[in-house]
Amino acid sequence: MLFKKLWQLHILSPGGLMRWAVCFVHEGFTLMALMRFAAHYYPDRTALVDGRKRYSYRELYDLSAKLSIKLAAKHGLRSGMGVSMYCPNNVKSVILLFALSRLGIRIKLKGPDSRPHIERERVKSFLHRSTITTSTGGTSGKRREATRRTTAFQFLPPLFALLRVIGVDRYDSVFMPLPLYHGFGLAVLIVAFLMGKKVCIMSHFDADEALDIIHHERVEVLTLVPAMLARLWQTDGADVRMKSVRCVISGGDRLDRKWVDITRRHLGDVMFNLYGTSEAGFFMIATPHDLSRGDEVPIGRPIGGVRCRVGTDGVLWVRSGWAISGLRNRWQSTGDLVHKSADGLYYHRGRIDRMVVCGGENVYADHVESVVGEHPDVVAAAVYPVPDTWFGTVLHADVEVVPHSTLTPEALQEWLQPRLTRAERPHNISFSTITLLDTGKKKRQN
Numbered sequence: 001m002l003f004k005k006l007w008q009l010h011i012l013s014p015g016g017l018m019r020w021a022v023c024f025v026h027e028g029f030t031l032m033a034l035m036r037f038a039a040h041y042y043p044d045r046t047a048l049v050d051g052r053k054r055y056s057y058r059e060l061y062d063l064s065a066k067l068s069i070k071l072a073a074k075h076g077l078r079s080g081m082g083v084s085m086y087c088p089n090n091v092k093s094v095i096l097l098f099a100l101s102r103l104g105i106r107i108k109l110k111g112p113d114s115r116p117h118i119e120r121e122r123v124k125s126f127l128h129r130s131t132i133t134t135s136t137g138g139t140s141g142k143r144r145e146a147t148r149r150t151t152a153f154q155f156l157p158p159l160f161a162l163l164r165v166i167g168v169d170r171y172d173s174v175f176m177p178l179p180l181y182h183g184f185g186l187a188v189l190i191v192a193f194l195m196g197k198k199v200c201i202m203s204h205f206d207a208d209e210a211l212d213i214i215h216h217e218r219v220e221v222l223t224l225v226p227a228m229l230a231r232l233w234q235t236d237g238a239d240v241r242m243k244s245v246r247c248v249i250s251g252g253d254r255l256d257r258k259w260v261d262i263t264r265r266h267l268g269d270v271m272f273n274l275y276g277t278s279e280a281g282f283f284m285i286a287t288p289h290d291l292s293r294g295d296e297v298p299i300g301r302p303i304g305g306v307r308c309r310v311g312t313d314g315v316l317w318v319r320s321g322w323a324i325s326g327l328r329n330r331w332q333s334t335g336d337l338v339h340k341s342a343d344g345l346y347y348h349r350g351r352i353d354r355m356v357v358c359g360g361e362n363v364y365a366d367h368v369e370s371v372v373g374e375h376p377d378v379v380a381a382a383v384y385p386v387p388d389t390w391f392g393t394v395l396h397a398d399v400e401v402v403p404h405s406t407l408t409p410e411a412l413q414e415w416l417q418p419r420l421t422r423a424e425r426p427h428n429i430s431f432s433t434i435t436l437l438d439t440g441k442k443k444r445q446n
Contacts (some may be wrong), residue, residue: 011372350365372416
């Protein structure tokens with residue numbers, strides 16, 4: 001079945017293999033070869049929607065090719081150089097990304113807190129191969145970097161999983177509000193282009209604007225993080241405006257049961273939960289059937305080509321063939337505490353680095369966040385430790401509630417009492433709007 005799908009997408013058909021060879025000869029083993037491949041098979045199909053502007057695959061390829069020539073001639077960019085690239089979510093970033101890849105540049109993608117222009121960097125290595133560095137983490141304000149080679153082959157294993165488990169080939173349009181400089185967003189863009197899909201992007205996530213795009217473009221696949229999904233469902237008319245959606249792919253953060261149930265009620269069994277790290281790539285998928293079982297939301301089962309194990313301390317370790325440079329096919333710790341059920345499903349229990357000692361007991365802020373989020377009036381919660389004179393450290397909870405809610409901090413404390421231990425219960429609760437990072441994740445104090 002998988003081979004049949006790859007054949008139909010031209011990826012492994014005899015003609016497709018010949019076309020890949022032509023693309024590699026002209027573009028090298030770069031992302032530009034992928035764009036040339038897509039432009040051949042889907043020249044007039046819409047590739048990208050950015051606001052009111054639409055670009056076909058042929059247009060994107062031509063614009064990227066012309067820009068690469070200009071960058072080489074005007075700025076002297078050549079293979080082996082390094083470039084830091086400010087990367088807002090717009091068509092200019094996409095074109096520049098492919099143009100730089102064509103030149104064999106080592107690309108470092110920067111977020112909105114970076115300088116908004118290209119900076120040439122010194123590269124010590126003499127290996128002239130194109131790489132791309134994306135940002136990881138950022139939830140606590142600290143970012144790390146993950147570097148991969150910019151070849152189409154890097155995205156084939158995730159593509160196989162998306163085809164086999166999710167069946168994304170059945171759909172024509174994808175909504176991607178995720179930032180391009182983050183691993184999840186970049187992977188979505190590349191895999192969608194490889195299949196010739198229409199990708200709708202937006203520069204900054206706004207729930208009402210996102211619903212307008214979904215409705216107007218008749219988007220079938222949503223790729224987002226849970227906090228974005230929560231805000232969509234809190235916006236007026238969300239159920240009507242998302243009638244075209246046939247597949248919801250959530251990833252990048254913990255998914256609460258509440259949003260799984262609301263999505264199922266309005267859209268049916270269409271939700272998948274992806275789990276991974278920017279270093280290892282995504283490597284687990286929970287299907288709609290998996291998500292319908294029990295009260296706890298699983299992060300899934302490992303996809304083909306990945307090995308997982310749980311250490312004696314409960315931390316998940318992974319070995320992946322498409323991990324970042326230096327970690328490929330090597331065991332690496334995810335830093336996540338997990339539980340593996342008898343039938344092979346994994347469940348997330350928190351971050352090992354977010355364990356806090358409160359009153360002499362080990363407490364996990366992620367678990368407390370999850371329980372607070374189960375309240376019907378809670379949209380999102382951010383729980384973090386604060387110093388305390390008597391107990392050393394206690395938990396504080398910032399909580400965002402649904403519009404027109406009558407819930408009070410005191411009533412929420414009472415609701416939490418039978419659900420959390422004394423040490424786990426937040427000493428203070430404040431109601432406010434939870435700030436989202438540009439990745440769509442919740443910003444936490446720690």
